[in-house]
Amino acid sequence: MSIYPPPPGWFKAPHGAERLWVGLAMSWCLMMFVAMPYWHFYGKQNSTGEAYRVEPAAFAQRVQRFVSTNQVGELNGIPIVQPAPGGDAYLQAQMWSWYPILKLKKGQTYRLHISSIDLQHGFSLQPVNMNFQILPGYDHVLTLTPTSSGEFTIICNEFCGIGHHLMAGRILVEE
Amino acid sequence: MTTTTISGDAPLAEPRGNHAAGSVRACDTTGLPVCLSAQRFMKLHAVTAVVFLLIGGIGAILLGLTRWPAVHLLPADWYYRILTLHGLDMLIVMILNFEIAILYFAGTTLLNSRLFSSAMAWIAFVLMLVGAVMFNGTILIGKADVLMTSYAPLVAHPLFYLGIILFAVGALVAVINFFGTLYIAKRDHTYEGSVPLVVFGATAAAIIAVVTLLHGAVVMIPTFLWSVGVIPSIDPGWYRVTWWGLGHMSQQVNVCAMVSVWYLLGALTVGAKPISEAVCRGAFVLYILFINLASAHHILVDPGVGAAWKIWNTSYAMYLAVLASMIHGFTVPASIEVALRAKGFQRGLFGWLANAPWSNPGFSGFFLSLVIFGFGGGITGVVLGTQQINIMAHNTLRIPGHFHVTVVGGTTLAFMALTYYLVPLIFQREFYAKTWCRIQPYLFGIGITTMAIGMSFAGSYGVPRRHWDVEFTGAPFAPAFDSGAHVMLGLLGVGAVIAFLGLFLFIALVVATVFFGHSNAGQPMQAWHVDRRAAAAIHPTAGAGGEDQRTPGTLLLVLVFLASFAVYYFANWLWLSDVWHVR
Amino acid sequence: MAQKDPGEIHPLQRLMDNPWLLLALGVVIPTVSYTLWAWFELYNVAPATLP
Numbered sequence: 001m002s003i004y005p006p007p008p009g010w011f012k013a014p015h016g017a018e019r020l021w022v023g024l025a026m027s028w029c030l031m032m033f034v035a036m037p038y039w040h041f042y043g044k045q046n047s048t049g050e051a052y053r054v055e056p057a058a059f060a061q062r063v064q065r066f067v068s069t070n071q072v073g074e075l076n077g078i079p080i081v082q083p084a085p086g087g088d089a090y091l092q093a094q095m096w097s098w099y100p101i102l103k104l105k106k107g108q109t110y111r112l113h114i115s116s117i118d119l120q121h122g123f124s125l126q127p128v129n130m131n132f133q134i135l136p137g138y139d140h141v142l143t144l145t146p147t148s149s150g151e152f153t154i155i156c157n158e159f160c161g162i163g164h165h166l167m168a169g170r171i172l173v174e175e
Numbered sequence: 176m177t178t179t180t181i182s183g184d185a186p187l188a189e190p191r192g193n194h195a196a197g198s199v200r201a202c203d204t205t206g207l208p209v210c211l212s213a214q215r216f217m218k219l220h221a222v223t224a225v226v227f228l229l230i231g232g233i234g235a236i237l238l239g240l241t242r243w244p245a246v247h248l249l250p251a252d253w254y255y256r257i258l259t260l261h262g263l264d265m266l267i268v269m270i271l272n273f274e275i276a277i278l279y280f281a282g283t284t285l286l287n288s289r290l291f292s293s294a295m296a297w298i299a300f301v302l303m304l305v306g307a308v309m310f311n312g313t314i315l316i317g318k319a320d321v322l323m324t325s326y327a328p329l330v331a332h333p334l335f336y337l338g339i340i341l342f343a344v345g346a347l348v349a350v351i352n353f354f355g356t357l358y359i360a361k362r363d364h365t366y367e368g369s370v371p372l373v374v375f376g377a378t379a380a381a382i383i384a385v386v387t388l389l390h391g392a393v394v395m396i397p398t399f400l401w402s403v404g405v406i407p408s409i410d411p412g413w414y415r416v417t418w419w420g421l422g423h424m425s426q427q428v429n430v431c432a433m434v435s436v437w438y439l440l441g442a443l444t445v446g447a448k449p450i451s452e453a454v455c456r457g458a459f460v461l462y463i464l465f466i467n468l469a470s471a472h473h474i475l476v477d478p479g480v481g482a483a484w485k486i487w488n489t490s491y492a493m494y495l496a497v498l499a500s501m502i503h504g505f506t507v508p509a510s511i512e513v514a515l516r517a518k519g520f521q522r523g524l525f526g527w528l529a530n531a532p533w534s535n536p537g538f539s540g541f542f543l544s545l546v547i548f549g550f551g552g553g554i555t556g557v558v559l560g561t562q563q564i565n566i567m568a569h570n571t572l573r574i575p576g577h578f579h580v581t582v583v584g585g586t587t588l589a590f591m592a593l594t595y596y597l598v599p600l601i602f603q604r605e606f607y608a609k610t611w612c613r614i615q616p617y618l619f620g621i622g623i624t625t626m627a628i629g630m631s632f633a634g635s636y637g638v639p640r641r642h643w644d645v646e647f648t649g650a651p652f653a654p655a656f657d658s659g660a661h662v663m664l665g666l667l668g669v670g671a672v673i674a675f676l677g678l679f680l681f682i683a684l685v686v687a688t689v690f691f692g693h694s695n696a697g698q699p700m701q702a703w704h705v706d707r708r709a710a711a712a713i714h715p716t717a718g719a720g721g722e723d724q725r726t727p728g729t730l731l732l733v734l735v736f737l738a739s740f741a742v743y744y745f746a747n748w749l750w751l752s753d754v755w756h757v758r
Numbered sequence: 759m760a761q762k763d764p765g766e767i768h769p770l771q772r773l774m775d776n777p778w779l780l781l782a783l784g785v786v787i788p789t790v791s792y793t794l795w796a797w798f799e800l801y802n803v804a805p806a807t808l809p
Binding site: 001005008010011014016017020022025026029032040043044051076078109118119120122124129130136137138140142144145147156167169170 | 373454494566748751
């Protein structure tokens with residue numbers, strides 16, 4: 001039994017159902033492994049971790065410049081900002097808000113730079129249900145193409161203090 | 176009888192124990208040699224584990240009743256505080272204490288050896304206890320509202336980090352004590368040939384514990400120094416990668432320990448034998464080499480680390496460690512099937528399963544743990560840990576949904592099942608209220624599974640984990656989760672209540688028995704319904720010849736498992752294809 | 759019971775019977791593959807240009 005030392009000569013290859021199962025399981029595992037690089041090259045949703053080092057103050061300044069040059073409106077006191085299609089957009093996470101509100105166009109690709117100016121935050125776009133980690137000191141760049149239009153809410157899903165559950169923002173996507 | 180040794184030295188005598196006179200007793204049930212020093216520490220660690228299971232469990236029900244929106248019990252600050260406490264007390268304190276008890280058992284009783292060092296065992300125990308009290312205290316006074324992960328730049332009081340460091344050092348000392356025991360057992364020739372499979376599995380757990388605790392030291396010591404102002408800052412990306420070396424690798428200790436306990440309980444409840452020592456041990460070796468790579472699961476949507484690192488590591492090296500789990504998923508039930516068929520339960524595909532000792536809580540807890548872990552935990556874990564699928568799952572309630580089936584429905588339930596033997600055999604007390612004992616694993620298993628289903632489905636709607644208010648009351652915008660999400664959160668709450676009843680019942684039964692139960696010293700433990708005929712009939716050196724090794728029932732079960740796996744896996748890729756394009 | 763001749767023990771069994779070798783491999787492999795490789799990637803993160 002498993003509680004006694006095994007009889008000598010225990011090292012034997014599997015046979016029968018056991019061997020069949022090990023073979024099946026191994027094939028399934030290889031299949032799953034291949035799926036990821038496949039999707040990396042041919043799939044449209046990937047997390048490549050593209051990022052750059054940045055000082056939080058420098059990032060905040062760049063966000064302000066982005067807002068002043070591209071602002072097109074305001075909602076609940078927060079600027080609505082429309083980046084150029086194919087261009088760079090900036091989003092700042094902080095205790096406890098997302099700034100600014102981005103106005104994007106469906107089917108257009110943007111280089112979205114997201115960083116935090118204080119703690120770690122979780123970028124969670126609903127109801128798309130797309131989630132990325134946001135760290136202070138890192139400019140996390142997502143090459144993003146909205147494939148649906150409407151009003152989307154960004155919530156924070158990384159604990160960031162007592163106001164964590166109040167942290168919500170918006171992304172607007174027009175047709 | 177003389178034997179030749181592997182190295183060709185002079186012939187050694189029969190293996191014999193290395194205990195000092197009067198420091199060992201023969202178990203009245205199994206005949207195995209129980210080192211009295213190891214027994215003392217098994218009891219100390221097991222009792223500590225149960226105490227923290229209670230503390231963590233009270234935390235659990237408070238949290239469950241808070242995430243159930245209709246109840247929303249705790250205020251926000253206490254929710255995050257209790258969440259910190261619950262995570263650390265369950266995932267670190269309770270479970271590592273139990274595992275050290277298992278290591279002390281495996282290294283001594285199953286190898287006919289004394290414990291390497293009582294002094295080290297005391298140091299380990301005291302450090303772990305002092306450390307645990309230190310960080311529990313810091314949390315309860317509100318100085319460490321940072322959650323179990325304490326992600327920098329969130330900062331806690333220095334005693335929080337110091338407590339964790341002391342606990343980790345203590346645990347490492349206990350693990351070294353286990354390796355020391357392996358060493359002297361081999362040196363003193365207390366056993367012949369290779370170690371028993373359960374000991375091999377415990378060794379795998381101990382090896383993983385070493386890597387885990389080394390990562391813990393490397394992340395916590397600088398963080399502690401930062402919290403007292405000696406180091407100016409901690410890079411958050413570096414912190415996350417290194418912390419999860421502690422955080423996830425510790426869960427892999429749990430996997431190895433749980434699987435070892437499955438084999439142990441298979442032997443104790445139905446006299447099962449491993450159908451292939453080579454295959455089972457090979458699977459443990461795959462765990463040792465590759466399972467720790469899966470800490471990458473937590474870093475899949477992080478900035479700074481690239482796709483190649485993410486894909487290679489999250490796959491546990493081409494899923495070799497997943498292959499190991501799938502192997503145990505076959506060999507464990509297969510050994511049960513062979514053992515029960517040998518007792519005459521041959522009818523059809525599942526006659527053996529229908530006639531298994533389901534009223535033995537050591538068996539029911541073990542088998543439920545196997546099914547819940549395999550179907551629930553294994554499948555969700557691999558899928559959520561798929562690099563791209565993680566984009567939909569990171570930091571949603573799907574994650575706690577996954578790990579409550581693995582570490583609670585899997586490991587904790589297996590440990591509860593083992594306790595139904597630990598108490599009669601090591602504490603030498605007969606359980607009270609045996610009918611309640613028989614019910615307890617089902618109550619806990621059903622509760623946890625229900626709760627985890629609620630969590631997983633709510634998370635699929637996007638509901639975040641570690642979040643006090645799903646309604647976002649007072650926030651400038653609200654995501655307005657689907658009403659289905661609310662139903663699922665209600666299911667979470669109901670499941671949590673049932674699971675807590677199962678947990679509390681377990682603790683009540685154990686405490687009542689350990690302190691007030693009747694001693695069974697001098698006689699075998701009362702059978703839960705073990706068929707001793709079959710246990711005695713299986714001589715340790717009996718070969719496979721002459722026994723029916725067919726396992727058609729298990730083969731069907733694992734094929735159903737594989738089919739479920741495939742369906743869930745492809746369904747998730749399909750859902751992913753609806754997400755915005757992102758790179 | 760006689761042991762097998764030393765030459766007949768499969769190399770994989772020798773690996774499995776050697777907890778110290780397993781400990782060394784079990785520490786080195788994940789540390790290199792998961793930890794050191796990740797630290798290397800993070801260390802090489804380039805400065806932002808913020809275009």
